[in-house]
Amino acid sequence: MRVTGEHLTVAVRGRRLLSGVDLVAEPGSTVGLLGPNGSGKSTLLRTLAGLRDPTGGQVRLDGADRRTLPRRTVARRVAVVTQQTPADLDLTVRDVLLLARIPHRSRLAPVTTADVEGADRAAERAGLPGYGDRAWSSLSGGERQRVDLARAFLQDPDVLLLDEPTNHLDVRHQLDLLEQLASSPVTVVVALHGLDLAAQYCDRIVLLARGEIVAAGTPAEVLTPERIAAVFEVRAEVTIGADGRPDIRIRRPS
Numbered sequence: 001m002r003v004t005g006e007h008l009t010v011a012v013r014g015r016r017l018l019s020g021v022d023l024v025a026e027p028g029s030t031v032g033l034l035g036p037n038g039s040g041k042s043t044l045l046r047t048l049a050g051l052r053d054p055t056g057g058q059v060r061l062d063g064a065d066r067r068t069l070p071r072r073t074v075a076r077r078v079a080v081v082t083q084q085t086p087a088d089l090d091l092t093v094r095d096v097l098l099l100a101r102i103p104h105r106s107r108l109a110p111v112t113t114a115d116v117e118g119a120d121r122a123a124e125r126a127g128l129p130g131y132g133d134r135a136w137s138s139l140s141g142g143e144r145q146r147v148d149l150a151r152a153f154l155q156d157p158d159v160l161l162l163d164e165p166t167n168h169l170d171v172r173h174q175l176d177l178l179e180q181l182a183s184s185p186v187t188v189v190v191a192l193h194g195l196d197l198a199a200q201y202c203d204r205i206v207l208l209a210r211g212e213i214v215a216a217g218t219p220a221e222v223l224t225p226e227r228i229a230a231v232f233e234v235r236a237e238v239t240i241g242a243d244g245r246p247d248i249r250i251r252r253p254s
């Protein structure tokens with residue numbers, strides 16, 4: 001499914017959080033949103049996800065205005081993982097995973113054994129075997145994040161919108177997740193802070209600063225030392241590898 005943001009503007013009390021942002025995520029591609037703190041990455045993701053209405057512009061899914069599509073269709077086809085999962089949910093890991101199947105079940109249909117088995121298998125795939133009965137609130141930050149991501153995949157969506165999904169993950173789980181995203185047929189838009197990981201795994205990068213797009217294109221086109229210095233105010237050495245992707249080394253300030 002193609003995700004398009006057309007000239008998206010978001011303003012709150014006269015302050016522009018996004019200004020005329022255009023973005024296209026082609027079916028099956030992985031698009032990375034990069035930018036400094038407060039540059040508008042979460043606002044853009046939440047707007048694409050329909051969690052926030054744009055003040056101007058529109059979001060299209062395969063060309064159709066998102067607002068004209070039935071809610072249930074969108075809930076089935078678009079999975080969202082934001083940074084704002086409440087910590088005090090009185091739910092088990094299995095309960096949280098079962099939420100993924102709600103848009104796929106007919107109304108009032110009970111949870112089936114197959115649903116429960118599917119949820120437990122998803123926990124196992126997330127590296128959390130036997131965690132089904134564990135209280136959600138007892139999980140570590142990284143474990144919660146892995147369950148959240150497992151829930152998104154269990155939804156079997158066409159589009160995944162992820163806000164900093166690696167921020168609690170150890171390095172191996174970061175790589176596992178990005179491998180999974182890059183190799184899946186799902187269209188992914190993902191906000192990331194790691195320039196090196198984004199460069200290695202994303203098909204395209206959209207670089208934001210102060211609510212506007214500074215650059216968009218392949219990682220090699222966008223992540224040049226000059227642009228990294230201008231936007232992030234750090235010095236970086238960039239070499240292009242045999243695969244055409246930039247290898248980014250952030251230097252200690254001298």
Ligand SMILES: Nc1ncnc2c1ncn2[C@@H]1O[C@H](COP(=O)(O)OP(=O)(O)OP(=O)(O)O)[C@@H](O)[C@H]1O
Binds near residue numbers: 017039042
């Ligand atoms: N509801 C709101 N009211 C006022 N300002 C807001 C609101 N939501 C976000 N902002 C502001 O909009 C700007 C963009 O925020 P956003 O969370 O989109 O940035 P971000 O790029 O995701 O940042 P980070 O890297 O820190 O997560 C910030 O300056 C933030 O303070």
